[in-house]
Amino acid sequence: MPVDEQPADEQPTRRRPVIGVLAVQGDVREHVAALNACGAEPRLVRRPQELEGLDGLVVPGGESTTIDRLSRIFGLHEPVRRLIAEGLPVYGSCAGMIQLADEILDGHAEQQTFGGIDMTVRRNAFGRQVDSFETGLQIRGLPQDGRPFPAVFIRAPWVERLGEDVEVLAEVEGHPVAVRQGRLLATSFHPEVTGDHRVHALFVELCSG
Template sequence: MTVGVLAVQGDVLEHARALELSGARVRPVRRPEELDHLDGLVIPGGESTTIDRLCRLFDLHEPIRDLIADGLPVYGSCAGMIQLADEILDGHRDQQTFGGIDMTVRRNAFGRQVDSFEVDLRIEGIADPDRPFRTVFIRAPRVERAGAGVEVLARVDDAVVAVRQGHLLATSFHPEVTDDHRVHELFVRMCREARGAPAQRVTSVADPADEGSRTA
C-alpha cells in the first residue's frame, strides 16, 4: 500500500515513520501530481489555518477535496481533524476545509500549548481496544456535533476526540508522537479494505503502558 502524507506543514516525519511500521509505503505530498495512485492520505497535525493557506497556494485543496469525494481513505490528526470537518467553530475568516466528515469541530478546544496533556483512552476499532492507548493532546480540537453517519471511537469525559465516517478517520490527539501504532494500523487496514487487498497482520511496536510519561 502507498499512503501519502500531506507535507506542507506539521508532523510529517512522525506520521511517515508510524505508517511504515504499520506496513505501508509512504510518499510525501507537496504537489498535485504526488496525489496520483495513492491508496490513502494522512493530513498531519500542525496549524490548520497554515495548512489551509498552503494547500490553496500549492493547488492541493481542490484535488484533495475531489479525492475525498471519490472515496480515497484519509486520516487527519489534530489540525487534520479540523481539515476533514464539514464545519468549524471559531475558525479564521475565509478558512476552508477539505470536508468529508459530517461534524462540527471547535479549534483549540482544550486550551493553549501550555495546557497540553496526556490521557489513556479506549479507542474503538483499533487492535486490542481494551488495552489503553496513551493519547497526546496539543492545542487540540474537539467534536461539538457528529452527524448520524459518524461513528464515535473515543471520548475524553464528554468530549468526542476520535471519529470515523466510512473511508475517513480523524483524531483530536497525536498518535504519531507515541510508540503505539494501532491507530495507524487501523488506517492502513482501511486503505487495504478500500482497495480490496488482503489483510496484513502487523504487530504493534510497543505497549503504551511501557512508554512512561511523555512531555508534549
C-alpha cells in the same frame, strides 16, 4: 501437491499500500515513520501530481490555518476535496481532524477545510500549548490487549456536532475525540508521537481494503 497450493516461499507478497502524507506543514516525519512501521509505503505530497495513484492520505497535525493556506497556494485543496468525495481513505490527526470537518468553530474568517466528515469541530477546544496533556483512551476498533491508547493532546480540537453517519470511537470529558465516517478517520490527538501504532495500523487496513 494440490494445484491451488504453493510453497510458503512462493506465496505472492502482499502489495504495500501507498499512503500519502500531506507535507506542507506539521508533524510529517512522525507520520511517515508510523506508516512505515505498519507496512505501508509513505509518499510525501506537496504537489497535485503526487496525489496520483495513492491508496490513502494522511493530513498531519500542525497549524490548521497554515495547512489550509499552503494547501490552496500549492494547488492541493481542490484535488484533495475531489479525492475525498471519490472515496479515498483519509486520516487526519489534530489539525488534520479540523481539515476533515465539514464545519469549524473559532476558525479564521477565510479558513477553509477539505471536509468529508459530517461534523463540527472547535479549534483549540482543550486550551493552549500550556494546557497540553496525555491520557489513556479505550478506542473502539483497535486491538486493546488491556492497554489504553496513550493519547497526546496539543492545542487540540474536539467535536461539537456529529452527523448520523459518523461513528464515535473515543471521548474525553464527554466530547468525541476520535471518529470515523466510512473510510475517513480523524483524531483530535497525536498518535504519531507516541510509538503506539495501533491507530495507524487501523488506517493502513482501511487503505488495503
